[in-house]
Amino acid sequence: MPATDRIDGRTATVKDIWSGEARTIAEIDTLVLSHMRIPMEDGLASARARFPDLLLVGDVVAPRKMSELMFESEKVGRSI
Numbered sequence: 001m002p003a004t005d006r007i008d009g010r011t012a013t014v015k016d017i018w019s020g021e022a023r024t025i026a027e028i029d030t031l032v033l034s035h036m037r038i039p040m041e042d043g044l045a046s047a048r049a050r051f052p053d054l055l056l057v058g059d060v061v062a063p064r065k066m067s068e069l070m071f072e073s074e075k076v077g078r079s080i
Contacts, residue, residue, distance in 0.1 A: 004033060032066070055080075 002014040005022060012031055015022040041060065048054055055076050058069045 004031070007031065 002023075003017050004012060005015040006013040010026065010028050012025045012028055013022055014025065044060065057072045057076050058064055061072075064072070
């Protein structure tokens with residue numbers, strides 16, 4: 001299972017958490033980081049006060065897998 005070790009411009013170095021083996025991925029356009037499966041609710045109350053029609057997706061609602069986030073985001077996007 002890879003973990004991000006370093007990000008430098010458009011290059012990322014990932015390291016296997018079990019073997020310690022590292023590899024470099026060059027010319028990346030987007031990097032999606034997945035950390036701890038805990039809802040991120042910091043600032044949610046103030047955001048809701050400023051944006052009453054705020055739509056939530058992903059880990060701010062509840063911990064999710066990437067495929068679930070993508071499905072949920074598509075559903076919310078189509079509802080707008």
